[in-house]
Amino acid sequence: xxxxxxxxxxxxxxxxxxxxxxxxxxxxxxxxxxxxxxxxxxxxxxxxxxxxxxxxxxxxxxxxxxxxxxxxxxxxxxxxxxxxxxxxxxxxxxxxxxxxxxxxxxxxxxxxxxxxxxxxxxxxxxxxxxxxxxxxxxxxxxxxxxxxxxxxxxxxxxxxxxxxxxxxxxxxxxxxxxxxxxxxxxxxxxxxxxxxxxxxxxxxxxxxxxxxxxxxxxxxxxxxxxxxxxxxxxxxxxxxxxxxxxxxxxxxxxxxxxxxxxxxxxxxxxxxxxxxxxxxxxxxxx
Numbered sequence: 001x002x003x004x005x006x007x008x009x010x011x012x013x014x015x016x017x018x019x020x021x022x023x024x025x026x027x028x029x030x031x032x033x034x035x036x037x038x039x040x041x042x043x044x045x046x047x048x049x050x051x052x053x054x055x056x057x058x059x060x061x062x063x064x065x066x067x068x069x070x071x072x073x074x075x076x077x078x079x080x081x082x083x084x085x086x087x088x089x090x091x092x093x094x095x096x097x098x099x100x101x102x103x104x105x106x107x108x109x110x111x112x113x114x115x116x117x118x119x120x121x122x123x124x125x126x127x128x129x130x131x132x133x134x135x136x137x138x139x140x141x142x143x144x145x146x147x148x149x150x151x152x153x154x155x156x157x158x159x160x161x162x163x164x165x166x167x168x169x170x171x172x173x174x175x176x177x178x179x180x181x182x183x184x185x186x187x188x189x190x191x192x193x194x195x196x197x198x199x200x201x202x203x204x205x206x207x208x209x210x211x212x213x214x215x216x217x218x219x220x221x222x223x224x225x226x227x228x229x230x231x232x233x234x235x236x237x238x239x240x241x242x243x244x245x246x247x248x249x250x251x252x253x254x255x256x257x258x259x260x261x262x263x264x265x266x267x268x269x270x271x272x273x274x275x276x277x278x279x280x281x282x283x284x285x286x
Contacts, residue, residue, distance in 0.1 A: 013238035020246020027207030028188030054222035056243035061215025063247030073208035089177025106281035113274035116193035140166035164200040
C-alpha cells in the first residue's frame with residue numbers, strides 16, 4: 001500500500017466524498033464505488049478495501065439519514081419493518097456462502113439488475129404521472145401507519161403517497177439481503193428498485209429510506225472485518241469522513257433534483273453493474 005501520509009489521506013478522502021455524493025443520491029451507499037477505487041487507484045489489498053468500504057456504508061447511512069430526516073424524505077416506520085427482511089436474508093446468505101458457484105450468482109444477479117432497470121425504465125416513461133400513481137390500499141400499510149408524504153422542494157408542496165404490497169416488499173428485502181451477503185455488495189442496489197416498483201414509493205423516498213437502512217447490515221459485516229484486522233485506520237478514517245460529508249450533500253442534492261433525473265441516473269448505474277457482473281461471471285466469478 002503506497003500511503004504517503006497526508007497526501008494519501010486527502011486523495012482517499014476526496015474520492016470517498018464523490019462516492020458518498022452518489023451514494024446519498026441513489027440510496028445505495030458509496031461502498032460500491034469505493035472498493036474499485038481503492039484497489040485500482042491506490043493499490044490497497046482487496047480485503048482492506050472491503051473493510052474500508054463497509055465503514056463507508058455506515059458513514060453514508062449516518063450522513064444520509066441526518067439529511068433525509070431534515071428534509072422529511074425517509075419513511076422511518078417502513079425502514080424499520082423492511083430491515084427485518086433484509087437482516088434475515090443476510091443471515092441466509094452467510095449460511096449459503098460457498099455452496100453456490102460464484103459464476104452462477106453473478107449471472108443471476110446480472111439478470112435481476114437488468115429486470116430492475118427495465119421496470120424502473122417503464123415507470124420513468126410515465127414521467128410525472130408515475131410519481132403520482134396512487135397505490136391500492138394495503139392492510140399492512142394501513143395497520144402499521146406506513147403511508148406518508150414528503151415535501152417536494154421543486155414545487156414547494158407536500159406530496160402524499162401510499163405504500164403498496166408490503167408482504168411482497170418484505171420478500172424482496174429478504175432476497176436483497178441474501179444477495180448482498182453472498183456477493184459482498186451493498187443491498188441498496190436492489191432495495192431501491194424494489195421500493196420504487198413493488199411498493200410504489202416515489203423514487204426520492206425510496207433512495208432516502210434505503211440510505212436510512214443500509215447502516216444496520218453494514219455495521220454487522222464491518223464488525224467481522226474489524227475482528228479480522230482488515231479495517232485499517234489509515235484507510236478507513238479518510239474514507240469514513242469523506243463518505244459522511246458526501247452522503248449528507250448527496251441527500252440534500254436529491255431533495256432538489258427532479259425524480260426523472262434521479263431515476264435515469266439509477267437506471268444507468270444498474271445497467272453498468274449488470275454488465276460488470278456478467279463480465280465477472282465470464283471471467284470465472286472471481
